[in-house]
Amino acid sequence: MSQLVSPRMQARAQSTVLRNVLRLPPSVLRRIAGAPTRIDGQELDLRVQAMLRLQHLTGQTQLSANTTEAARAGMRRGTEVLQGPAITGVDVTGKHVPTSAGGVGARLYQPKGLGQPSTLLVYYHGGGWVLGDLDSHDSVCRFLARHAGVRVLSVDYRLAPEHPFPAAVDDAVESYRYAVEHADELGTSADSIAVGGDSAGGNLAAAVSQYATGSDLKAPVLQVLLYPAVDASTRRRSRELFSDGLLLTDEDMDWFMDHYQPDEEQRGDPRLSVLLADDLTGQPPAYLATAGFDPLRDEGEEYGRRLREAGVPVVARRFDDLVHGFLQFHGIVDRSHEALLEIAGSLRTALALHA
Structure with missing residues (x-):
């Protein structure tokens, strides 16, 4: 059955899940994200921190890879997950x-x-x-x-x-x-x-x-x-x-x-x-x-x-x-x-x- 699900469909599903998670109340997101990230007198946005935490849990921790082909494929997948709804007009x-x-x-x-x-x-x-x-x-x-x-x-x-x-x-x-x-x-x-x-x-x-x-x-x-x-x-x-x-x-x-x-x-x-x-x-x-x-x-x-x-x-x-x-x-x-x-x-x- 998994072979019937295309990578694009998987990315769209992941995007939907991620958007829904990031819409959760701040108190819930804080539990996902962990303690606030504060460096150099700055505090990281809560939803950005939660997104990075979720990426870390899925093993998506950096942009580079063993090969350029793998890194480019990773960026394409990331784009499909993160781009959100299509912009019209x-x-x-x-x-x-x-x-x-x-x-x-x-x-x-x-x-x-x-x-x-x-x-x-x-x-x-x-x-x-x-x-x-x-x-x-x-x-x-x-x-x-x-x-x-x-x-x-x-x-x-x-x-x-x-x-x-x-x-x-x-x-x-x-x-x-x-x-x-x-x-x-x-x-x-x-x-x-x-x-x-x-x-x-x-x-x-x-x-x-x-x-x-x-x-x-x-x-x-x-x-x-x-x-x-x-x-x-x-x-x-x-x-x-x-x-x-x-x-x-x-x-x-x-x-x-x-x-x-x-x-x-x-x-x-x-x-x-x-x-x-x-x-x-x-x-x-x-x-x-x-x-x-x-x-x-x-x-x-x-x-x-x-x-x-x-x-x-x-x-x-x-x-x-x-x-x-x-x-x-x-x-x-x-x-x-x-x-x-x-x-x-x-x-x-x-x-x-x-x-």
Whole structure:
């Protein structure tokens, strides 16, 4: 009988069970989650803690695996469990972005009823440059398109280890250039294109912004950096504080970097460690979000400070009760949903001020 139940059906059933568990009264959830997690003067959201506890009980304790295939399969399963109900009111069109390496896939998300032209957000998904794809961040892109009132072009850049650094950066830059050169076709104008991404995708968005301001390519009007990875050369305090049990682990981070840039001597390249760029003057305005219980927290916030010191307008927001990757479970965790709503609202406001 178990052979008649597909993996997708199993994931949907698990998603339903998880959503129902997380709707239990706080007193019951506390029994599941255990004592409050308090680190560095912060307290982890109860429902996030309960979700992590349940993942631990099922053996799902980290993002990395023995093989990239196993890790990617794990992320696909996790996406199906955590994404929640489908987001409607958005039209989605597949795209092909030509590049010097042969091209990458993309998806254009357009809120129903949105006029032309509108701002376009070129979005790069997270996953440590090794995991993730258009499907893993489909719900996030739909959410941003609908609630921020923008078009979103999600880019399926090449992944490591099959395509190590700087392949992802090259694809990110060429995809942004494509958006600028084909703005009319994408329902926008070259003066109304932003870049954004989460985690590794936030790294790529920052790298694209730096490349554009240092070349003849029109710079983005805004960079949306969501718990970005910005420095592969230095271990900071937050990586020690939140090294285990909070979704992204210290072991995961080593695993990702060993696949993306195995040469440790080259990890200070500013196309990877964007924090180490000599001059950040003239960068696009930035919205930078970090999570309190995230190994990447301190480097992301340091990047925000460096941008400010260079005279760049920055809105920095720490969601101090959340973990790395909180975008991915906005469909089942109320606090994550609230955070993504705030991000979408900030994006809408920033773009309206630009317009």
